Amino acid sequence: MRILVIGSGGREHALAKALADSSQVTAVLTAPGNPGTAQVGENVDVAAMDFDALVSLAQEKSIDITVVGPEKPLVHGIVDRFEAEGLPIVGPTQAAARLEGSKAFADRFMARHDIPTASFHVFGADEYEDASDALDATGAPIVVKADGLAGGKGSFVCATREEAQEALDQIVQDRAFGTAGDRVVIEEKMEGEEVSVLALTDGTHYVLLTPSQDHKPIGEGGTGPNTGGMGAFAPAPILDGPLLTRICREIIEPTLSGMQEEGAPYRGVLYCGLMITADGPKVVEFNCRLGDPEAQVILPLVDSDLAAVFQKLLTGDLAEGSLRASSEAAACVVLASDGYPIEYETGFEITGIEAAEQVPDVSVIHAGTEYAGDETIVTAGGRVLGVTALGPTLPDALDRAYEGVDHVHFDGKTYRQDIGEKGLTHLEDTP
Structure with a gap:
């Protein structure tokens, strides 16, 4: 089996490394890759957003499975492009990837399907005054988010009304995140502890990866600005069996059935960023791919052949027991x-x-x-x-x-x- 990994970061190195360990894999190509991926396979100088070149690469190199690392190609429709050419690729379609690509879509989707999350308001960039009024109505602490992709840096947890106004101004008036700030989402701040629960799904069936916890802020004790992630560990001791069962029943399964009902079946990696509150688990955000650095701790704990699991995902054959997790x-x-x-x-x-x-x-x-x-x-x-x-x-x-x-x-x-x-x-x- 010949595998193509798309991306150039730590997540992609972790993916390439895990796939290279598969007994079924004869070659791992990474586009564009980095010095780490070059150590476990071959780097190809093709950008992650150059869909035409990636399709040609997959065809010319007889790639059996393509795995997409970063969110941007998924949100912009790389899966649709590959599937139109009959090329197997792991990831959600553009319609399904809206769960990450638009925080407004995700919040409204969860409201439609009774999936627990924070209360929220959505405003367009031309509704600045209304958004500012909503800060008063909601009160601090409060969360202010750019609607679109912002590299993990478009979400602000604000302790005061003044901080919230600064975040709103940065998103809407300063256009710090470009078109990602065309809409802004204002949410209540949920209290609790965050945890990441990821599932691999063929659209109907799913298997869980080992739950993990990330560390977003740059500073110790969770201080300073948010980053893409400063470290992670797995498993997450905060989750016991009954709580994980609730997450499956109240969040993962309604999400998969809801996406099917809305005509956008979700296939690939479903990342559920959760807050464990006094009322139970609630969704902070969905991502449409492996986390980074969560992938670095989750993938080494997969005891199954990862390439074989991806093959089952693509053929709709995922079932209980398709993936085994290490006890380490x-x-x-x-x-x-x-x-x-x-x-x-x-x-x-x-x-x-x-x-x-x-x-x-x-x-x-x-x-x-x-x-x-x-x-x-x-x-x-x-x-x-x-x-x-x-x-x-x-x-x-x-x-x-x-x-x-x-x-x-x-x-x-x-x-x-x-x-x-x-x-x-x-x-x-x-x-």
């Missing part, structure tokens, strides 16, 4: 450039990756890296690397990940030192 734990610590997520410099040499991977069960996942002219690996983005470790327990995985972090060096290396603390607290509280 995984942790990922993201190494970022100084100044991320606002302003940062790149081009700094990275050393110590090989030494980090000498730590037992540690893998270094490339996100924002590139080769310099002499094959030296240098920083090329805000999030640079994800140091990921497995262990028999979460404390073991975290210890190994941070040991790996200590070996890696580049100018401006920035990371959170509290990844996994929420999970450790739940473990300590468990009898």
